[in-house]
Amino acid sequence: MRLHYTLSIFAGLLCPPAFAANKSDIPTLPLSTDSTFNFQFLIALGDTLTGGADIAPVLGAAKNIKAGDMASFSEQFYKLANQTKESAENPENAYDPVNVRDTWFSASQYFRRADFYVHENWSNPLIKSLWAEQTAAFDKAISALPVPGERVRIPVQERNFTIEAIWYGVPGRDARKLPTLVIGNGFDAAQEDSYHYFVAFALARGWNCITYEGPGQSTVRREQDVGFIPDWETVVTPVVDYVLSEKSHVVDRTRLVLVGNSFGGLLAARAAAFEPRLSAAVLIDGLWDFHAGVIMQLPSDILALYEVGNYTQFDHTVLSLRRAGKLSTMAAWGIDQGLWSFYTHSPSDFFNQTKQYKLEGVVEKIQIPVFVGDGEYDNYFPGQARKVKDALGDRATLHEFHGVAGYHCQTGAGQEMARAMFAWLNKTLGKA
Ligand SMILES: *[C@@H]1O[C@H](CO)[C@@H](O)[C@H](O)[C@H]1NC(C)=O
Ligand SMILES: *[C@@H]1O[C@H](CO)[C@@H](O)[C@H](O)[C@H]1NC(C)=O
Ligand SMILES: *[C@@H]1O[C@H](CO)[C@@H](O)[C@H](O)[C@H]1NC(C)=O
Ligand SMILES: *[C@@H]1O[C@H](CO)[C@@H](O)[C@H](O)[C@H]1NC(C)=O
Ligand SMILES: *[C@@H]1O[C@H](CO)[C@@H](O)[C@H](O)[C@H]1NC(C)=O
Ligand SMILES: *[C@@H]1O[C@H](CO)[C@@H](O)[C@H](O)[C@H]1NC(C)=O
Numbered sequence: 301m302r303l304h305y306t307l308s309i310f311a312g313l314l315c316p317p318a319f320a321a322n323k324s325d326i327p328t329l330p331l332s333t334d335s336t337f338n339f340q341f342l343i344a345l346g347d348t349l350t351g352g353a354d355i356a357p358v359l360g361a362a363k364n365i366k367a368g369d370m371a372s373f374s375e376q377f378y379k380l381a382n383q384t385k386e387s388a389e390n391p392e393n394a395y396d397p398v399n400v401r402d403t404w405f406s407a408s409q410y411f412r413r414a415d416f417y418v419h420e421n422w423s424n425p426l427i428k429s430l431w432a433e434q435t436a437a438f439d440k441a442i443s444a445l446p447v448p449g450e451r452v453r454i455p456v457q458e459r460n461f462t463i464e465a466i467w468y469g470v471p472g473r474d475a476r477k478l479p480t481l482v483i484g485n486g487f488d489a490a491q492e493d494s495y496h497y498f499v500a501f502a503l504a505r506g507w508n509c510i511t512y513e514g515p516g517q518s519t520v521r522r523e524q525d526v527g528f529i530p531d532w533e534t535v536v537t538p539v540v541d542y543v544l545s546e547k548s549h550v551v552d553r554t555r556l557v558l559v560g561n562s563f564g565g566l567l568a569a570r571a572a573a574f575e576p577r578l579s580a581a582v583l584i585d586g587l588w589d590f591h592a593g594v595i596m597q598l599p600s601d602i603l604a605l606y607e608v609g610n611y612t613q614f615d616h617t618v619l620s621l622r623r624a625g626k627l628s629t630m631a632a633w634g635i636d637q638g639l640w641s642f643y644t645h646s647p648s649d650f651f652n653q654t655k656q657y658k659l660e661g662v663v664e665k666i667q668i669p670v671f672v673g674d675g676e677y678d679n680y681f682p683g684q685a686r687k688v689k690d691a692l693g694d695r696a697t698l699h700e701f702h703g704v705a706g707y708h709c710q711t712g713a714g715q716e717m718a719r720a721m722f723a724w725l726n727k728t729l730g731k732a
């Protein structure tokens with residue numbers, strides 16, 4: 301994901317996550333009593349809109365997954381992924397590009413879901429093997445698009461990492477310069493997720509897209525062993541360089557838009573402050589201060605250990621609770637993913653690092669119109685989207701997503717998200 305749960309990382313330590321705390325506070329029929337599983341199912345179901353899953357198979361996997369049991373979650377999606385891969389490979393199906401595309405996109409999705417909860421032990425071979433499967437499946441799918449997606453690697457020599465990106469062109473518009481989205485995720489989602497959540501919607505409306513991953517994110521973290529870096533312009537600027545040089549014949553440089561999803565909403569805003577060639581930014585949703593969001597979720601006794609500087613005890617307590625299986629799924633996952641993606645084995649180091657991710661002090665440098673999304677039921681960083689809007693003043697439009705579109709990143713309501721986002725872009729930058 302999206303960092304689907306960027307905010308909720310520690311929710312389960314003390315106070316249970318908001319969604320689980322009060323069932324009447326979720327806007328849809330729950331698919332699991334485990335709120336994080338419910339959310340994962342919604343991601344997969346949401347992606348059916350753009351060919352990235354099928355409904356009954358997802359609900360079938362959900363039926364066999366035990367709430368709170370991460371291993372059963374992984375196992376069921378792995379099984380479904382294997383079955384779907386088999387269908388994709390069957391020559392009786394593979395004669396046709398639409399069959400190929402849909403089936404491999406779905407297999408890829410199921411491999412990604414199978415991977416979601418396996419990051420506790422960095423040596424778990426599934427971290428790499430499931431990823432190799434999702435990547436191979438996805439590449440087969442995008443090679444069957446009307447304009448095949450193109451993998452791009454952009455080295456950033458001075459920082460010793462390489463950006464992983466995918467370029468998508470609009471079918472039938474070769475000779476025209478078109479508006480273009482530059483799309484990045486946050487804490488946990490992969491650029492392959494972005495195809496289903498942004499790219500397919502954008503191509504249908506005549507926008508080119510490039511998705512990218514930087515340090516800490518899915519493929520870069522796995523293959524290059526690097527965790528998140530706060531100066532995200534280091535990642536975005538080379539992508540913009542690439543687009544404006546290599547794709548200049550198809551890119552309308554007056555309509556180049558940066559999109560940030562989940563924790564990527566903060567990363568994108570930060571990068572936008574340093575990248576004058578962008579025309580607008582879209583934050584799904586707005587996020588002002590990552591550390592503040594994380595801290596808010598901590599139970600007061602554990603937070604106290606961190607705040608008085610007893611880092612040894614803090615690390616010991618958090619890790620023991622995790623190993624003993626005493627954390628909620630959300631908290632356990634948040635710690636696993638936080639340590640893995642920030643490349644540390646110390647919860648206090650992870651907490652320390654999160655302090656560098658905030659918009660204070662950089663937001664004034666943003667010179668472009670910004671769409672700031674806000675989800676009514678995304679109550680892990682309450683008030684943060686509004687803070688982004690207030691700091692930006694007239695440069696920002698706050699868009700509140702209510703009711704069933706109110707989950708974090710509007711998950712499960714991709715149509716409404718896309719409608720709102722593209723209507724704003726049309727109003728702000730003109731028709732595609
Ligand atoms: C749950 O939320 C509903 C409406 O938001 C409220 O009426 C109800 O009292 C809450 N229940 C609990 C146990 O907090
Ligand atoms: C999926 O297939 C692989 C072999 O390709 C196998 O090793 C694995 O056990 C299978 N997983 C499940 C859950 O069926
Ligand atoms: C982590 O996974 C590796 C590889 O499967 C295994 O050898 C090791 O014992 C695991 N570590 C823990 C703490 O479970
Ligand atoms: C650069 O990254 C590569 C792997 O991605 C690593 O092997 C190498 O040691 C790094 N070099 C420096 C100077 O950090
Ligand atoms: C850290 O906390 C532990 C447990 O509460 C306590 O025993 C220890 O003395 C504390 N250490 C420091 C340096 O405060
Ligand atoms: C976290 O930050 C504090 C204060 O700057 C520092 O003393 C501590 O060593 C840091 N912890 C880790 C694990 O880096």
Ligand SMILES: *[C@@H]1O[C@H](CO)[C@@H](O)[C@H](O)[C@H]1NC(C)=O
Nearest residue numbers: 723724726727729730731732
């Ligand atoms: C989209 O933009 C075009 C012109 O740029 C305008 O005519 C049209 O009304 C806009 N549509 C919406 C829904 O804003």
